[in-house]
Amino acid sequence: MDLERFRERFGDKVKIDKNILTLADKKDLIRVVKFVSKYFDVLYMLIVVHRPPKFELNYIFSRYQDQEIIQIKVEISDKENIASISNIFKSAEWEEREAYDMFGIVFRDHPDLRRILLPEDWPGHPMRKDFVVTEEIKHWTGLDLKF
């Protein structure tokens, strides 16, 4: 797929390197993703990388007729929230729930943002780099059991 279309449409708001699009501002995410949805069928993966004090979100989109993929990279501060894309790509719904569960990222306008893999009352978000294993968590996971 010709990525020049993105350059024409969004100008210097996106930086293009092979098939990786880096967004300068997270506010453009919905506009860019809507444009992506014209050419791609599905959100293939959502990879969150915590580089304190920032979150790097990598959205990978794929389509069924060929092997083309596109990666959209956007950075947010680890205290900010970001718009949900689950009303554009349905498969984002669970991926975003997982990102919320593991990193504590709040996705605005998500239809059902709650924990997916961990129990509802789990303390904290374990995939964050600043996550510390407290006494409470040791108790949860059974690490304080003596045999």
Add this chain to the structure above:
Amino acid sequence: MGEIELNIGPVHPATHGVLRLKARVEKDTVLGGDVEIGYLHRAMEKIAEQRLFNSFFPNVDKLEYVSALNWEILYASVLEKALGIDIPPRAKYIRVILAEIQRIMSHLIFIGAFGQDLGNITVFTWALRERELLMDIVEKISGGRLAPMYLRVGGTEYDLPEGFDSMILPVLDRLEEKVNKDYKAVTYENSLFKMRTKGVGVLTRDTVKKYGITGPNMRASGIERDLRRSEPYFVYDSLDFDIPVEDAGDSYARFMVRIREIQESIKILRQAVRALPKGNYINKQPWMFKIPPTEAFVRQECPRGEGAMFLVTDGGMKAYRLKIRSPSFYTVQAMPEIIKGARVADLFTIIASLDPVMGEVDR
């Protein structure tokens, strides 16, 4: 009688692991439902950040315990891509052989479990019997059965045992005969089997595209796509095989796609064993190594769909972030839509026909 909520699982023999399904039911019809996962969450992605690259191989085995070798190959490939190293031709062939053996074993488990959910215990015992033959071969190759731990960065831990072709070729002949004759009689040519599966749990093309379902479930809905063909890795481009596609999208189509995939895998195995080159089987790397800061994305065709791994490194001896894309995760997400309108008695056969493995979903 009004609408009632029917809770199934998380521990139930027919949900193939620890899947919890809350179905809304009126009389005998399923109106909708909600799926809950996470009961088998073992924090694999977090563990990956705390272990040396090589020390994560045993965990990959337990990530997806029905097709461990495919995921080991995927993990080894993503490390190799991040390191930028190539593997010897013999290692490529060995990996293709392992991937196809594991694919057959995984599909045999599917056939057995599906038969059991239909009340057909015969095919369950038969499928496990045939799987045992392949299991023996995996044991002879690697020393392990469910969790072989055979792959290494750059190749494999050992070479294939001597006389490997005389070990596997008779097994393939026997397997082919069983699948084409015996299994046919009790499953896909059996009228009871057809009644329970044809037109049941239809997965439309739109649903597939909406949720990102891949693998045999997708091919049973009439989309021809297989990474082994369209994005050939290892030596798949030099092997001759077909991609089974069915149009109906029901349980029967999903079963047939897997039966035909077994036949194709047998074909691939015969060619790969014949063409297996001599020489080095590993591009040896040190046990502990560092990977410079990079991002590597690799996807391969696993028995349940397209598995992918995204590795982010920071120059250390451990992964900075490893994200695992499990194909079953997306299939399970679509489950409420697939079971809508089904009969309660068909609920379990629909779940079984989608072949989810919860170890992979929950990670």
